[in-house]
Amino acid sequence: MTTPQVVVHRDKELMAQATAARLITKIVDAQAARGTASVVLTGGRNGNGLLAALATAPARDAIDWHRLDLWWGDERYVPADDPERNHTQAREALLDSVPVDPARVHAMPASDGPYGADVDAAAAAYAAELARAAGPEDHGPVPRFDVLMLGVGPDTHVASLFPEHPAARETDRTVVGVHGAPKPPPTRISLTLPAIRAAREVWLLAAGEDKAGAVSIALGGAGGVQAPAAEAYGRSRTLWLLDRAAAAKLPSGMYPPASS
Numbered sequence: 001m002t003t004p005q006v007v008v009h010r011d012k013e014l015m016a017q018a019t020a021a022r023l024i025t026k027i028v029d030a031q032a033a034r035g036t037a038s039v040v041l042t043g044g045r046n047g048n049g050l051l052a053a054l055a056t057a058p059a060r061d062a063i064d065w066h067r068l069d070l071w072w073g074d075e076r077y078v079p080a081d082d083p084e085r086n087h088t089q090a091r092e093a094l095l096d097s098v099p100v101d102p103a104r105v106h107a108m109p110a111s112d113g114p115y116g117a118d119v120d121a122a123a124a125a126y127a128a129e130l131a132r133a134a135g136p137e138d139h140g141p142v143p144r145f146d147v148l149m150l151g152v153g154p155d156t157h158v159a160s161l162f163p164e165h166p167a168a169r170e171t172d173r174t175v176v177g178v179h180g181a182p183k184p185p186p187t188r189i190s191l192t193l194p195a196i197r198a199a200r201e202v203w204l205l206a207a208g209e210d211k212a213g214a215v216s217i218a219l220g221g222a223g224g225v226q227a228p229a230a231e232a233y234g235r236s237r238t239l240w241l242l243d244r245a246a247a248a249k250l251p252s253g254m255y256p257p258a259s260s
């Protein structure tokens, strides 16, 4: 487990812009070192805010978009063109305006796709796609993603791993179908904590006062079943990227002064 590092920005707009700049640098460095980069996207307000900031960042053209693999941490199991899909929202915020290679955009299956209503089969198919992408150097069933991003929900959920739900207890499978999620829509697909922990870096995003309780619980020593965000960490780095409102309930000694 890597010890979480906490960075606090003045507000959610600055947090999105600073995280976009951080992500550009990380992708460019990974492409220079290994030829390609792999990033796991998150849905939700902060994930989409980051993608929108990336879309307007002048330095976005430093990324070689053709040599970037994009995966998702979770998906709402609805039809492919549903506006609630994380993939649809990512396309609108960024992906439709940059030259990504469609073969490297690994969207999770949709409910009107080949698996129909069988979300467990859809999750197994995504696990198989991840396993095919993993090389010997990854030493496991998923690639060592360069960056895996997670929006933190007000209840401490990350991806579609909700507190006390079976998916948050999964220790074997890398991707699971989620049934009866407390946040709509109830049927979802999610990476599990073991898959999340395969990433080199895990970045947790939280902005707004409705996230302050979740941030303090997760960083205050809770377990991963009660607070899934608490046990989402990367192999070499775990970074919590917050705005002041989301950090309001943390002890001030836990992080450096917020950027102004």
Ligand SMILES: O=C1O[C@H](COP(=O)(O)O)[C@@H](O)[C@H](O)[C@H]1O
Binding pocket: 042, 043, 044, 045, 046, 047, 073, 074, 075, 076, 086, 150, 151, 152, 153, 154, 157, 158, 159, 160, 183
């Ligand atoms: O439903 C979801 O919610 C979380 C957090 O979303 P937010 O709007 O509260 O920031 C998100 O991380 C997840 O990907 C998404 O499916």
